[in-house]
Amino acid sequence: MAGNFSDDEGNSKGKSLEEFSKVKREGKEMHRSSSRPQLDLSGAAIQSNSEERNPTILLPNQSDDIFHLALDIGGSLIKLIYFSRHEELSQDDKRRRFIKKRLGIFNGKRRSCPILGGRLHFVKFETGKLNECLDFISSKQLHLGVILFCWKATGGGAYKYADDFKERLGVSLDKEDEMNCLVAGANFLLKAIRHEAFTHMEGQKEFVQIDQHDLFPYLLVNIGSGVSIIKVDGDGKFQRVSGTNVGGGTYWGLGKLLTKCKSFDELLELSQKGDSSNIDMLVGDIYGGLDYSKIGLSASTIASSFGKTVSTSKELLDFRPEDISLSLLRMISYNIGQISYLNALRYGLKRIFFGGFFIRGHAYTMDTISFAVHFWSKGQAQAMFLRHEGFLGALGAFMSYEKHGLDDLMAHQLVERFPMGAPYVGGKIHGPPLGDLNEKISWMEKFIQKGTKITAPVPMAPPGTTGMGGFERPSSRGNTLRSDASAALNIGVLHLVPSLEVFPLLADPKKYEPNTVDLLDHNELEYWFTVLSEHMPDLVDKAVASEGGTDDAKRRGEAFARAFSAHLARLMEEPAAYGKFGLANLLELREECLREFQFRDAYITIKQRFEGRLLTLIEGVLAANIFDWGSRACVDLYHEGTIIEIYRMSRKKMQRPWRVDDFDMFKRRMLGSGDNTSYKRALLFVDNSGADIVLGMLPLARELLRRGTEVVLVGNSLPALNDVTANELPEIVAEAAKHCDILRKAAEAGGLLFDAMVDIEDELKKKDTSVPLMVVENGCGGPCIDFRQVSSELAAVAKDADLIILEGMGRALHTNLNARFRCDALKLAMVKNQRLAEKLFSGNIYDCVCRFEPVENTQP
Ligand SMILES: CC(C)(COP(=O)(O)O)[C@@H](O)C(=O)NCCC(=O)O
Numbered sequence: 001m002a003g004n005f006s007d008d009e010g011n012s013k014g015k016s017l018e019e020f021s022k023v024k025r026e027g028k029e030m031h032r033s034s035s036r037p038q039l040d041l042s043g044a045a046i047q048s049n050s051e052e053r054n055p056t057i058l059l060p061n062q063s064d065d066i067f068h069l070a071l072d073i074g075g076s077l078i079k080l081i082y083f084s085r086h087e088e089l090s091q092d093d094k095r096r097r098f099i100k101k102r103l104g105i106f107n108g109k110r111r112s113c114p115i116l117g118g119r120l121h122f123v124k125f126e127t128g129k130l131n132e133c134l135d136f137i138s139s140k141q142l143h144l145g146v147i148l149f150c151w152k153a154t155g156g157g158a159y160k161y162a163d164d165f166k167e168r169l170g171v172s173l174d175k176e177d178e179m180n181c182l183v184a185g186a187n188f189l190l191k192a193i194r195h196e197a198f199t200h201m202e203g204q205k206e207f208v209q210i211d212q213h214d215l216f217p218y219l220l221v222n223i224g225s226g227v228s229i230i231k232v233d234g235d236g237k238f239q240r241v242s243g244t245n246v247g248g249g250t251y252w253g254l255g256k257l258l259t260k261c262k263s264f265d266e267l268l269e270l271s272q273k274g275d276s277s278n279i280d281m282l283v284g285d286i287y288g289g290l291d292y293s294k295i296g297l298s299a300s301t302i303a304s305s306f307g308k309t310v311s312t313s314k315e316l317l318d319f320r321p322e323d324i325s326l327s328l329l330r331m332i333s334y335n336i337g338q339i340s341y342l343n344a345l346r347y348g349l350k351r352i353f354f355g356g357f358f359i360r361g362h363a364y365t366m367d368t369i370s371f372a373v374h375f376w377s378k379g380q381a382q383a384m385f386l387r388h389e390g391f392l393g394a395l396g397a398f399m400s401y402e403k404h405g406l407d408d409l410m411a412h413q414l415v416e417r418f419p420m421g422a423p424y425v426g427g428k429i430h431g432p433p434l435g436d437l438n439e440k441i442s443w444m445e446k447f448i449q450k451g452t453k454i455t456a457p458v459p460m461a462p463p464g465t466t467g468m469g470g471f472e473r474p475s476s477r478g479n480t481l482r483s484d485a486s487a488a489l490n491i492g493v494l495h496l497v498p499s500l501e502v503f504p505l506l507a508d509p510k511k512y513e514p515n516t517v518d519l520l521d522h523n524e525l526e527y528w529f530t531v532l533s534e535h536m537p538d539l540v541d542k543a544v545a546s547e548g549g550t551d552d553a554k555r556r557g558e559a560f561a562r563a564f565s566a567h568l569a570r571l572m573e574e575p576a577a578y579g580k581f582g583l584a585n586l587l588e589l590r591e592e593c594l595r596e597f598q599f600r601d602a603y604i605t606i607k608q609r610f611e612g613r614l615l616t617l618i619e620g621v622l623a624a625n626i627f628d629w630g631s632r633a634c635v636d637l638y639h640e641g642t643i644i645e646i647y648r649m650s651r652k653k654m655q656r657p658w659r660v661d662d663f664d665m666f667k668r669r670m671l672g673s674g675d676n677t678s679y680k681r682a683l684l685f686v687d688n689s690g691a692d693i694v695l696g697m698l699p700l701a702r703e704l705l706r707r708g709t710e711v712v713l714v715g716n717s718l719p720a721l722n723d724v725t726a727n728e729l730p731e732i733v734a735e736a737a738k739h740c741d742i743l744r745k746a747a748e749a750g751g752l753l754f755d756a757m758v759d760i761e762d763e764l765k766k767k768d769t770s771v772p773l774m775v776v777e778n779g780c781g782g783p784c785i786d787f788r789q790v791s792s793e794l795a796a797v798a799k800d801a802d803l804i805i806l807e808g809m810g811r812a813l814h815t816n817l818n819a820r821f822r823c824d825a826l827k828l829a830m831v832k833n834q835r836l837a838e839k840l841f842s843g844n845i846y847d848c849v850c851r852f853e854p855v856e857n858t859q860p
């Protein structure tokens, strides 16, 4: 990795590099937490002429896990992106080591994948309040990890404010060309991030999946203070074809003069209550209330922005600031839409992507731009917007660091999360600071005391819009408090997980959609909102108990409930607030939110309760799936009997045929005649811990093993509800193995019974590479599974598998009910929700689903 080198005084002369690195290291360690990445200066060499004031230093042995930070300092806003390294989530335990070696997955850093896992954070500040940006960087100590480097920066402010960064933080800014950055940022987003682009017409947001092989050419319109219009033909291939000086700065500047608003967001918020027909001259004003239909203009179309203000004797103070703001917003958005379309027409482009912080996820702005493009192109061209709209330049600057490997990242390696602390907004801090749990809790408590309703961060409510010709007055935002009331960002933190892979047995990864239930359907959202809200008190009880029921745990429990309710409220207000969101995402958001408030495993006490019954081996995966602490109906049942009583009742009630009953087909396949009857390798996606495993999946695994099938038990990587994790599985298997020879032998050979083995390394040297029983993690932290993002070890074992068994409602119904695989698939679940049973199968709660999909039938 290369970068410019200078010490705090900006002078690198007079000290040997070795001395320098020693001093720097010692100094650095004093105020650095141990989890912070260290610079490896060994082997460092000056790359350019050593007489230069800031020669470039090459650090050949530096691992990639240092902070990267990039800036886009525009005329109005500073956009900052920084990368923080992932903490290791769990120890690289014996099981993982064994599996990785057996599967030939290179352990440690993989050369083919030069970046380590980490997170990309997106933050913005007003340029006029540069100090807030510098304070933020200092408070997060982002500058300490990068003492030898310059930060990549773009935008005019990279020149204008370079000295401030040098003086306050001792960091130089390495300037990158703005247009280059915009294009690199847009290309990265459109290629690497799933559903980054969306259309917005008449209040309706629709996500668009761009085929990365069919991306170019397109028109990129970046609306910052001014507007750049760029024709993009490929990576690094572009031309700035036009621009306009009437942009975001114009709206803010004129708005400030005319309304006395103090900030852009205040001005934008004001427009929500405006009625621009008091300011604008409409076609109807000229035509006596009629449309000018001959040329396609409705009465409500603006004939002349601000046209009405000239013909009256009114002064500025006689006009409502709300109306002025809306009128300005319409004038500027419409104008940009029109100019953009004319440029698209000039170059024969159909797709126009709009970015820049002028848009701010503001529905009215997007609708106006879309309307202009649609109207003038007669529906031929399409306006599209980007979820990371404001960060194109900063992302591009970030991409210009060499060797971070980000340019190779693909959608399946990125997971977006929405912690309560993000996004951080400069200026008034409305939300809790990132990362600090205690402050986050206090922040939540403040709202609990006030009894105020809060919604999670992100943009403003969509206004009511009408069709052709104009828009109705936008609806007001009401009096809900947002955790981030001033500036809206509808993006989360991007987690980069280089080890995630697309499940290789998916029949058609392009067509694959994990979610069965789409929450963009408002009825669905309302229903699941109620289900999850009602489940909350019980979940909080369990979570608090899992942490010993202490006062601290109770405090965190309350804060979690507030935070998750705020997310739910946010989604109810704007279902697309977090991008394309299905039920699986919502269920995982709940687990992530628990983890954010440091509940490591909320159902641990429940899982442990089952341990005494581990020996009870009874067949019946379906019946055992009744043990689900995520289902309201089932939790109610648990008050009425012991686990074993409920299980017995569950089995007794199971009358065949089940609601979906392909059992006979599966049996025929299992018992069929000929040589090729046994499956070679089965992947068993196991679900709820204890009863499900012991009463359901282990007996099935045993049967498969008996028939010579290699069995891979696939468990969650992180706890989710009461589901068993991959780390917990070996212990359960070991316990069961004490009572079953088949399991014992298989487990020993699979490296699951370490006590029984002298040395794993000796085991690994054995020639026989067949492993009868393995445990692998799935890469997931929710109760569902998205097969576009699975762990590398699962992807590796999947390559030889010819049978997949998905157990449980989350993995087989909420997700993957419609998924098709390139091998046989058995989907087993009990439907523990009345509405879902009716909707999916016209059935009833506790119905069972046994769907067998032999590969011949699933191939198109
Ligand atoms: C979270 C779950 C999908 C877990 O089910 P499982 O995969 O364990 O069978 C399920 O508990 C669920 O959808 N619960 C919410 C709906 C309800 O309470 O009825």
Ligand SMILES: [Mn+2]
Pocket (backbone or CB within 6 Å): 628, 687, 688, 721, 722, 723, 783, 808, 810
């Ligand atoms: Mn489960």
